[in-house]
Amino acid sequence: MTSQTPSVPTADQIRRAPKVLLHDHLDGGLRPGTIIELAQEQGYQQLPETEPDKLGIWFREAADSGSLERYLETFAHTCAVMQTRDALFRVAAECAVDLAEDGVVYAEVRYAPEQHLEGGLTLEEVVEAVNEGFREGERQARANGHRIRIGALLTAMRHAARALEIAELANRYRDSGVVGFDIAGAEAGYPPTRHLDAFEYLKRENNHFTIHAGEAFGLPSIWQALQWCGADRLGHGVRIIDDIEVADDGSVSLGRLAAYVRDKRIPLEMCPSSNLQTGAAASFAEHPIGLLRKLHFRATVNTDNRLMSGTSMSREFELLTEAFDYTLDDMQWFTVNAMKSAFIPFDERLAMINEVIKPGYAELKSEWLFQQTATTSDSSRTAG
Template sequence: MDETAARALTQDVVAALPKVVLHDHLDGGVRPATVLELARKTGYDALPADDAETLARWFRDSADSGSLVRYLETFEHTVGVMQTRDAIVRVAAECAEDHAADGVVYAEVRFAPELHIEKGLALTEVVDAVLEGFRRGAERAAEQGRPIVMRALLTAMRHAAKSVEIAELAVAYRDQGVAGFDIAGAEAGFPPTRHLDAFEYLRRENAHFTIHAGEAFGLPSIWEAIQYCGAERLGHGVRITDDITIDGVAYPELDEPARAALPERVRAGEADVRLGRLAAFVRDRRIALEVCPISNLQTGAALSLRSHPISFLLALGFRVALSTDNRLMSDTSMTKEMTGLVSEAGWGLDDLEKVTVNAMKSAFIPFDERLAIIMDVIKPGFAAARA
């Protein structure tokens, strides 16, 4: 990106762009003030701070540990205050409003129903509450001139045994706002094939699903997710770079400056890049990578935004989609993710538009609806930014 374009691509310009989110956790995006208010209302007394600013800082600092396991521990508090219908409806409504305010026009937000039944809610009541919240939030956003399409992904926890039940819920609700299924949680020791029955059921039912793979764990996790389970998308998936060599050197062996230089070298045809069988399959089959850069820095899956593999993978032609993961823990938004890549990795409007269109192409809604959002919302939005 040249210097003039860099100056023109300000935060205000990026904030106004249409955005698409495929990988966003409901319990990872609660407003700090809402966490406090819900804790008081529901009697949850384990919060580590009693004011919104300090609480927000605690979530961010705890998530900055560099450990995925420690990162996941922060969810005990958000899940802890989301155990009543009213609380879940409120969090879901605010999620829709916050995304819309950030310029998001389509969002798939995931949550694990099994984590919200500690106070007696049934799994169906949890799903109903989230969908009601999305409806309310989308309606309020539309009234403010920020239309957004909200869809839910139902997540099963990898270490638990409810995946078939959650998959059945996803199918039962697929005409009511649930777009698909996911599994999440610590990857190491909990391979996706533990839930093969759920994935086989979903495939028989012509249902969509994504799988967290290739974040903290490498190629075996990705291979199982795709070849055994049949994943259409990969949650994160950045460790696919483990199957790529550059000038005879495996990607993981490159230092940070070498990684940062790769996108330009690829575009200039100066790097001898060889994809292994799995990496080639992922690229050839257009399996979307739901990449969340700032979250990856926190969990140690990437070294910096400047050298984050998202730019390299995009230059190689992988179907890369940009997302937020957990907006509270990462203190992020789609605008922050985009501006970070602009300022640190030299991204321009073409790059931002590419990942946005990529995400919409891989959304779990019908083709005609995807195409309408691309042609009627995304393309005009980026054209206006170039005018």
């Protein structure tokens, strides 16, 4: 290894590296202790565990169980305690603080306003509570010496019939903390084309949207999201690997859809740990992100549901580093990809890349070179 080639980063360097997160669900990232406290305040008595450590383990094991019913039950518990303004404010603020402490400098966090109306809140009150929570979390992060900016993505559930209403809501708050729109939920049986009116509306308004596609249902889901709906990004998109053929001699052939995705630089919001839980890959070493990185797709690294997967951005990069020997250069590549793909104005993305991300990685690389020089010097003195 030469001095121009940074080594595999340490866990501490990964944590300190500036990171960008595009795919993270607010109701999938609560602190276990917060869930318990909110449940006690609200009289919710359905939690499977009442101790934070045990509850965190329960969420991870339920998500790993292979049972769709049990997996969905996890969100029933988190959403159940997110039905008041104070609860939404707290969860959003803690989300910002937790991400900032993990080295995330920019994040787009999504949630479905329609799932937080059982306590009598309006859609607008839900959005405003979450936005205010994010701003408070950003302030707390700054006070703790961290820098983060959070944009919200408003999600519509694909099995419901409120997509246009949520799209209009996202457009109304686009200058007040909401940066885009998303649809989520089961892909099979609920194609994105059911919500064409929402996507057509957003395109007329020159607004941004991503679509959960290519996670479980495969290539048709990706094709519909892009060619029928016009998605700016693909939520997951991991099944694009089904349109890539690797021959015995190692040569690679891209199908028409995979070539289109790469040629058009369509961002893939990949969530490795989550993808393993849903069966998209058997292990990190076999995750499609390895090949997609080599082929220079616009791949990004994300968490999806930090609570259910027991993960963080640092954890995702640690596991990818173990699987593929990724260096700080690789981490920077994924991070710049994500920042280029964010739903904020170009000049603001460019400023984050040039003023925060690149200097942050340059400092870590210099630190590594200094450590290598010091190690070499110590070895020479010992040998002498």
